[in-house]
Amino acid sequence: MKKTHLLVSMLVLTIFSACRNNDENDNENPRNEEVHSKIVNVTNHDGRPFSTGSGSVSGKFVSGPGGGVLMQGFYWDVPEGGSWWNTVTGKLTAWSDSGIGAVWLPPASKAQNGAYSMGYDPTDYYDFGNFNQNGSVETRFGSRTELEGLITKAHAENMQVYADIVINHNSGGQSQANPFTGTSTWTDFSAIASGKFPRSYNDFYKNSYGNNDEGAFGGFPDLCHANPYVQDWLWGRDDSVGKYYKNVMKFDGWRFDYVKGFGPWVVNNWNSNVGGFSVGELWDSNVNTLEWWANNANSSVFDFAAYYKMDEAFDNGNLNALNDDMMWKRNPYKAVTFVANHDTDIINNKMPAYAYILTHEGYPTIFYRDYEEWLNKERLNNLIWIHNNKATGTTSILYTDNDEYIARRNGYNGNPGLVVYINNSSSWQERWVETNWSSQQIKDFTGNSTWYPTTQGDKWVKIQSPPNSYSIWSLNQ
Incomplete structure (x- = not known):
């Protein structure tokens, strides 16, 4: 959930640019494959060949004994104009050849700001750029056809695709009289173009189920997960959001946004009913909190404890900080490690940080801009190869x-x-x-x-x- 660039006015119809800031089953864990990874020939920063292996092979990605690597396939404010799905599609073969086993995409459904939204202000969970609403047919990233093409291409490369899921809050509803607040609220989602998961005031706090849950965000209508109707539409029914994403759109897993806003039982129920890989964005450096959430959600969690310790270690001259507790040390199978993402990018000395996460336990994530724009791609490819082949x-x-x-x-x-x-x-x-x-x-x-x-x-x-x-x-x- 983006913690900056948020301008909300609940007094008018327009809500500006949205917020951004497991025990997994073995057959769903991208790190449990015990097969060989491809060998990649790359060069050192001084032009000498990297010493990676005995040769090179080509073909689709297959996870090595060290497991897989996740690519965050976007950054905040990627180019507008509906081209992003095609941009990512064009990179999938190279990513697969480099040893990337999965790609995490931004929220794919139509949001309040239509073609200008990064997707974190969801309106219609079933509009992937195929309905004319909120000022556009396509999303910021492209059309449904282009998204489906991306997912198909990723699967052809033997890569998984994870969807960013925003279920704490919604945006883009119409005004309606709300008996629980005594005012009008923007909670009427009865006219969404897909016709699926229509919502009204009783599907948001405060309502007949109570005044609030763990947390609201930025003034957006706060979805009420205690309501059985909401549960049914999110993960219960055959055409629920989760099952539609998995069975129709063919997503393989989930990155849950702003999980501080609702109880871990929500993700646990989603995972039990829908399946697939899952990781939660619990923005907290306390490893006890991270472990508590991961266990109760039956999900992986981003290792913010390791993230802040790496900043202390690599930017502030204290490698002793790496002795401290982190989620990957508590449970590597529930820890997703990272050096930067679309919300936070505080580590300046990044290559040692990538060397750290790509040689240690946990499920390492590569940030798109680090890989494609800012750092030495050949050196990152070398680290990915080492992770996939040696980090066991x-x-x-x-x-x-x-x-x-x-x-x-x-x-x-x-x-x-x-x-x-x-x-x-x-x-x-x-x-x-x-x-x-x-x-x-x-x-x-x-x-x-x-x-x-x-x-x-x-x-x-x-x-x-x-x-x-x-x-x-x-x-x-």
Whole structure:
């Protein structure tokens, strides 16, 4: 939910630019595939080839032993004009070739501001750019046909597609007399073009079910999930929002917006009735709160605890912060890690942060603008390859100080794991570390170091990391 650029007037018909700010079943967890990932040949920032693997192959993405990587396929205020679905479609093959296993899309249905809306002010959940309402037929992102083409193309590339779901609040209703407030409220959604999920004042707080729930947002009508009618339309009936998105539009999972605004039981019920991968935006740095929500929602959650600790570590010269508690340490299968998103982008020293999330446990997310516009794509592709092929097993932190951080992934099911060495200092650093490997040659799979050391019989070895950068070590195979 965008925390800025919000202008709401409930005294007139127009509400301006909308807000933005699991135990998963194994067959729905994009990280549980135990098959081989593609190898990608890329170059280092100084032109030398990255050391990634023994060759290259082509074809559709298949998750490697390290699991999958999620691409956030948008940013705030992507170009208007209905071209975004086609823009993303044109990138899917390259993303798949790089090892991206899923793409998260912005809210896809028609919203209050029609062709100008980022979708976080939903009006008609079943209008994907095929009805003339709210001033346009297409959404900001394009037509329903183009969206369906994107999803079809992603599936052909063996990628999943996650829908951003905004069910805390609605916008764009007509005025009606409301006996629970004694005023007129913008809660009449009886004339929506799709004819599906018509709503009135009793479907929003305050109403016969009470005065409020966990939280409202920005003055928008606050949807009442306690109402069985609302529950039925969101996840119960065969043509409910969730089941329509999954069975008709073919979305594979859900990113739930602003879950602070309603109880975790809502997401739990959605997941139980609809299925698919799910992650909640619970904007809270308290890992206890994140874990509580994830367990009660039966869902993954964005790891805001790790996000703020990475800012402290990589921007403020304190890598010891990475010793602190995070959601991925509590339950990696319910932690979605990230370096930036459409709402918040506070980490400046991003490449070490990506090296961190792509070598550690959790489900890592790549932000569109970081990948396509702002950072070195080849270096990110190298990290994605390392994640998919080497980042396996539990994590052991081997050494930390203000400038240095070394951790080991302990390997799993025959995969050797890795050692990651992050160096925030202005000079090369070296450390003796205990590895997973006895009397075997290792190498830095980033290509940053040219060393090819052999581990001792007791598994110890000296490794190095370049200044203001990182190295990632595993068996030379």
